[in-house]
Amino acid sequence: MxxxxxxxxxxxxxxxxxxxxxxxxxxxxxxxxxxxxxxxxxxxxxxxxxxxxxxxxxxxxxxxxxxxxxxxxxxxxxxxxxxxxxxxxxxxxxxxxxxxxxxxGRTVGGLVVPEASSIEGLTDLRDCRVGVVRRLDKNWILTRAACLEYHGFDPEAEATSVESESKVELTRMLRDGDVDAALQFWQIIPEIVETGPYREVIPMADLVQRLSGADRTxxxxxxxxxxxxxxxxxxxxxxxxxxxxxxxxxxxxxxxxxxxxxxxxxxxxxPAVVRDGWREMVVADWDVETTAAMEQLFDHLLEVAGPDALGVDRIPDDLFQLEVPQPQ
Incomplete structure (x- = not known):
């Protein structure tokens, strides 16, 4: 459509x-x-x-x-x-x-590979071509941070990241074999794996929760x-x-x-697959504890991956507006 x-x-x-x-x-x-x-x-x-x-x-x-x-x-x-x-x-x-x-919500993606690929986890990304929408995409940031923290290598240095500049082009690159794996967005992954032959290796949502240490979405x-x-x-x-x-x-x-x-x-x-994924991803509201956890995740990503990976070194104090001001 x-x-x-x-x-x-x-x-x-x-x-x-x-x-x-x-x-x-x-x-x-x-x-x-x-x-x-x-x-x-x-x-x-x-x-x-x-x-x-x-x-x-x-x-x-x-x-x-x-x-x-x-x-x-x-x-x-x-x-x-x-x-x-x-x-x-x-x-x-x-x-x-x-x-x-x-x-x-927790709008991240997943690492998708051809069904016959030997890639089974993050450690297998060394020497691979990994498709990303852009190098500052959250999925690549999470992948770099997780590889550095848990596996001792930076895929930006030991793999080749290939920018697609759009989700549609990223899918094409995977299907045409221009990349060995793709960090695609979650809502597009069902379309790819259902029409195959592809499989999702790692949901980025798992990395979000593991790196943040947060219990709730x-x-x-x-x-x-x-x-x-x-x-x-x-x-x-x-x-x-x-x-x-x-x-x-x-x-x-x-x-x-x-x-x-x-x-x-x-x-x-x-629709049922998308529905279930959407319900797991969505967050209806937030409070100071939510934003504190978001800042904690940011600080951890910054510590592990560094400001160059994130493209920024801080969250401005006035970015989050939990309350809409009343008219003067």
Whole structure:
């Protein structure tokens, strides 16, 4: 199912916003947030909470070294995106006026190889070509940190990382044999392994929990907006937080609705497989303990892998906004 077909399904749900504040959501066409966005629109959770969510799906390619959704937020063409908090910290440190105001989930991926591959674990990555969307991708950061901590080598030095610059291109590289393994995003892995012949060697979610030492699901991806939108339209940001919780509840409890999502918003995936993975990944809300655990994981990755691997040496104090400010 191509991007235009998915966008048409969303456009059918876009009514006139009227007097409601508009939040422009720009998300990748093959990213898992589209299931949640469709749910909000399908059941009118945005209107229930006093705002209009305008959803547009975009390419997953890089623009100037950053993801398309990041570029749209920086350029003022979006009010809502999701990226991992390490990337958000990197952008904030470099002067981008962005803030993370709500968690999304443990949006990482997995190491995928051909079925006949001899790669069975991280130790087998030496001398291999490993496909990554970009070297600053969270999956590569986690892999480097885990290899350094548990196996005593850095795959950036002892393997060859090959950047694809998009998830679609990464899948092509794996299928064409341009790489020996690929660190693909979790929501795309079912499509690859089901249409085979490929297998997932290691879920990155396991590395997140092991490296962080956290017991509960730790969000890696967060919802971001600009400082100006947060200060000028706080009612829409608060409304999105509430609509998101409603959507998460629906997606956690309504198995039959996932069949509709499969028909309208998926490619070749089994809706039940995606549903189960989504439910394991998603985080409905956060608190100071959550962000403390996120910072602890960051500090550990920084200690093990170093600032060059992360592309940033700290999380700015003002990146996470747990409470939306009241209008002045």
């Amino acid at each position: 191509d991007i235009d077909t998915q966008q048409s399904a969303l456009d059918e749900l876009h009514a006139d916003p009227g007097e409601l504040p508009v939040m422009r959501a720009r998300f990748e066409h093959n990213g898992s947030p589209r299931y949640m966005l469709y749910t909000i629109k399908r059941f009118g959770f945005d209107r229930d909470h006093g705002f209009h969510l305008d959803v547009e799906l975009v390419s997953d390619e890089l623009e100037g070294g950053i993801e398309t959704v990041e570029a749209k937020l920086h350029e003022g063409d979006a009010d809502l995106i999701d990226i991992d908090y390490i990337s958000a910290a990197r952008e904030r440190v470099n002067g981008a006026p962005i803030v993370a105001f709500h968690p999304y 730790l969000p890696i991806s967060t919802f971001l907006t600009s400082e100006s939108y947060l200060s000028e339209t706080p009612e829409a940001v608060r409304g999105f937080k509430r609509a998101y919780v409603d959507a998460v509840e629906r997606l956690r409890t309504d198995d039959e609705f996932w069949d509709e999502l499969g028909e309208r918003m998926m490619y070749e995936d089994d």
